[in-house]
Amino acid sequence: MHGVKRVRHTREALEAKKLREQAKLTDYLALTDDLLHRKQENDYSLDAFKLTTRLLQVNPEFYTIWNYRRQILIKGIFPEKQPREIYEYINEELGNTMAALKSHPKVYWIWNHRRWCLENIPNNPDADGLEAVNKWKSATWDREMMVVEKLLNADARNFHAWSYRRYILANTTNPRPEVTEIAYTTSKIEANFSNFSAWHHRSKVYSSLWTSGKLDEAKCKEDEFDLVQNAMYTDPNDQSVWIYHRWLVGTDSSAELLNREVRAIEELLDQESNNKWCIESLVHYKRMLLSKVDGDERERLSAECKQLLERLQTLDPCRRERYASMIKQL
Amino acid sequence: MSSPPKLLIPLHVSYIQKLGESKDDLSYHLTAHLRLNAVYWGLTALCIMGHKDALDREEMIDFVMSCWDEEAGGFGAHPKHDAHLLSTLSAIQILVIQDALDKLEISRVVKFILSLQQPSGVFAGDSFGEIDTRFSYCAVSALSLLGHLHGLDVEKTVSYIEKCRNFDGGFGNTIGAESHSGQVFVCVAALAILDRLDVIDDQMLGWWLAERQLPNGGLNGRPEKLEDVCYSFWVLSALSILKKVSWIDADKLSSFILSAQDLEGGGIADRPGDMVDVFHTLFGVAGLSILGYPGLVDLDPVYCMPAPVIEAKGLRKGWQSLERRVSQD
Numbered sequence: 005m006h007g008v009k010r011v012r013h014t015r016e017a018l019e020a021k022k023l024r025e026q027a028k029l030t031d032y033l034a035l036t037d038d039l040l041h042r043k044q045e046n047d048y049s050l051d052a053f054k055l056t057t058r059l060l061q062v063n064p065e066f067y068t069i070w071n072y073r074r075q076i077l078i079k080g081i082f083p084e085k086q087p088r089e090i091y092e093y094i095n096e097e098l099g100n101t102m103a104a105l106k107s108h109p110k111v112y113w114i115w116n117h118r119r120w121c122l123e124n125i126p127n128n129p130d131a132d133g134l135e136a137v138n139k140w141k142s143a144t145w146d147r148e149m150m151v152v153e154k155l156l157n158a159d160a161r162n163f164h165a166w167s168y169r170r171y172i173l174a175n176t177t178n179p180r181p182e183v184t185e186i187a188y189t190t191s192k193i194e195a196n197f198s199n200f201s202a203w204h205h206r207s208k209v210y211s212s213l214w215t216s217g218k219l220d221e222a223k224c225k226e227d228e229f230d231l232v233q234n235a236m237y238t239d240p241n242d243q244s245v246w247i248y249h250r251w252l253v254g255t256d257s258s259a260e261l262l263n264r265e266v267r268a269i270e271e272l273l274d275q276e277s278n279n280k281w282c283i284e285s286l287v288h289y290k291r292m293l294l295s296k297v298d299g300d301e302r303e304r305l306s307a308e309c310k311q312l313l314e315r316l317q318t319l320d321p322c323r324r325e326r327y328a329s330m331i332k333q334l
Numbered sequence: 335m336s337s338p339p340k341l342l343i344p345l346h347v348s349y350i351q352k353l354g355e356s357k358d359d360l361s362y363h364l365t366a367h368l369r370l371n372a373v374y375w376g377l378t379a380l381c382i383m384g385h386k387d388a389l390d391r392e393e394m395i396d397f398v399m400s401c402w403d404e405e406a407g408g409f410g411a412h413p414k415h416d417a418h419l420l421s422t423l424s425a426i427q428i429l430v431i432q433d434a435l436d437k438l439e440i441s442r443v444v445k446f447i448l449s450l451q452q453p454s455g456v457f458a459g460d461s462f463g464e465i466d467t468r469f470s471y472c473a474v475s476a477l478s479l480l481g482h483l484h485g486l487d488v489e490k491t492v493s494y495i496e497k498c499r500n501f502d503g504g505f506g507n508t509i510g511a512e513s514h515s516g517q518v519f520v521c522v523a524a525l526a527i528l529d530r531l532d533v534i535d536d537q538m539l540g541w542w543l544a545e546r547q548l549p550n551g552g553l554n555g556r557p558e559k560l561e562d563v564c565y566s567f568w569v570l571s572a573l574s575i576l577k578k579v580s581w582i583d584a585d586k587l588s589s590f591i592l593s594a595q596d597l598e599g600g601g602i603a604d605r606p607g608d609m610v611d612v613f614h615t616l617f618g619v620a621g622l623s624i625l626g627y628p629g630l631v632d633l634d635p636v637y638c639m640p641a642p643v644i645e646a647k648g649l650r651k652g653w654q655s656l657e658r659r660v661s662q663d
Contacts, residue, residue, distance in 0.1 A: 005603070005608070005609050005610075005611040005613075005614070006562070006604050007605075007608060008608055008609040009607060009608055010603065010607055010608055010609050010610070022358060022359070025359075028360055029358070029359075029360045029363065032360065032363060032364075033363060036363075040415075043414075044414070062364075063364050065364075066366075066367050067367055067411075067415075067416065067418065068410065068414075068415040071416050071460070071462060112464065116462070120462065161559065163506075163507070163511065163512055163556075166511070166512065167507065167508060167510075167511050170508075170510050198557075199558075200512070200556060200557040200558055201512050201556075204500070204512040204513075207501060242558065243545060243558065244557050247502055247542075247557060250502075251501040322544075322547050322582060322583035323547070323581060323582065323583075324583075325581055326541070326544050326578070329581075
């Protein structure tokens with residue numbers, strides 16, 4: 005149970021609630037028994053199908069009934085239908101589960117059922133050419149992209165929706181250029197810098213575009229550093245931006261880039277004295293620089309890290325022990 | 335700030351005992367799809383509080399066996415519900431804690447579990463094919479508890495988990511997904527069971543996990559999200575497998591968990607003032623055990639089961655929780 009306020013009811017109020025729920029409970033239990041019995045008897049009739057609709061409306065988390073519903077479709081209904089009718093059934097499934105998803109956007113089983121629907125759209129048998137044959141599929145998958153965008157507008161951190169989005173992008177018959185995802189995450193980030201889900205997605209999309217050679221890594225990174233710096237100045241206490249910055253710098257950056265970023269963060273720290281994220285990031289990048297220098301320079305950097313870590317121990321006492329272990333490592 | 339209440343063990347024990355008594359309540363029946371998991375949550379919480387016998391052993395074993403799905407060869411969450419890896423792991427955990435594995439046709443369950451591994455190495459939850467690193471953990475933990483890890487393609491299993499690792503050191507539920515504390519627990523614990531912690535960047539992940547603690551002491555599941563008692567376990571278990579529990583403020587977290595107790599009816603909620611449930615009750619108690627709260631039994635963070643049970647089976651891995659404190663009164 006998440007985020008439901010505790011309220012104390014009097015004994016009378018509880019009894020009254022039970023009484024009100026009595027009819028609902030009897031109906032629910034009878035329907036459950038009926039369906040589980042029909043399932044055991046391999047009843048794949050349209051009657052049974054309609055009953056699963058009723059039960060899932062009351063309880064969309066009843067996974068066994070979702071399974072049964074799919075079995076009825078596969079074994080009882082689809083074998084006697086033309087492809088067009090199957091397509092209509094699937095569209096109806098998607099329409100019905102949309103209502104369930106709106107009120108229960110975090111129920112795994114509903115997302116799961118939609119995936120099954122998408123994967124079971126038939127080809128159009130009357131069409132000629134691949135594109136026409138796939139028309140039903142591409143139309144439905146395209147519409148799902150709009151569905152998922154609506155859900156991400158309602159809750160931009162819903163990880164089910166983000167996963168579903170990645171699933172659609174990877175599997176649709178009508179793929180859009182991956183680079184459009186950059187624009188999408190930009191709009192999400194501009195709406196709210198704290199949306200780490202969007203920053204995360206962006207890091208994955210860029211990685212893929214760079215690996216495939218569709219975008220130039222060095223050029224993109226310069227633009228990204230500008231965007232991140234802007235976000236840092238807007239809210240230097242937002243950890244999403246600092247985590248993304250760490251990804252952007254990466255693990256094998258040149259000393260030149262590290263020094264440049266260190267200077268930029270130091271400038272921000274001048275304005276935001278005692279900002280924990282500035283100091284913590286400075287330690288991280290300076291420690292990376294440590295492995296690239298030796299002699300006096302190394303001594304100096306090491307002493308700076310130690311001094312910054314000591315400041316962090318006071319500023320951020322919850323994580324004191326972590327900073328202590330880092331001092332020991334120096 | 336006033337000092338937080340103590341852990342009200344007798345009240346929580348009676349809360350768990352009463353859970354099965356609300357059969358005339360609609361909400362009880364609406365959660366039937368989680369019943370076997372709930373029995374495991376309740377039993378484990380009781381064990382950690384030193385009251386294993388508060389629920390009847392025979393009745394519990396009978397209920398577990400009534401959830402057996404003969405057709406699939408696994409356990410559903412409730413009698414006549416379909417077999418699923420989530421409920422199958424709960425069933426095995428209960429039978430192990432109750433020392434009743436002899437009730438089980440082990441070779442059939444092993445076959446069911448192994449049949450769910452996909453070519454990519456991840457596991458599906460059931461024959462309908464939803465994939466998630468949660469299910470990889472369920473399979474690895476269950477096979478290990480049954481003494482059948484040798485049947486598993488370890489390399490393939492690890493390879494998928496490794497692909498779910500993100501630059502922040504955390505893990506997501508599928509390849510490409512955002513790091514999430516719950517997924518970090520399942521991936522880290524599965525790797526611990528398979529002796530493959532080398533896959534983890536422990537400095538990076540330790541940082542990410544330590545940053546889950548918020549100023550009020552509670553832990554969140556992802557950056558810039560709200561705290562929730564259940565993350566006390568997901569984050570702490572991973573930290574204790576990495577031997578870094580000291581990287582967060584244990585006193586502040588203990589106070590947060592204790593303040594989420596229902597001081598009248600018993601049980602622990604997701605956060606102070608909310609409705610309690612058995613899921614958060616277990617993960618609150620589990621968190622307190624890892625933090626060394628006085629009077630509790632050690633919890634094994636890898637299996638989320640009582641540590642003595644796992645030790646007796648010779649399955650203990652090299653995790654570290656905080657030393658058990660002695661009560662001041």
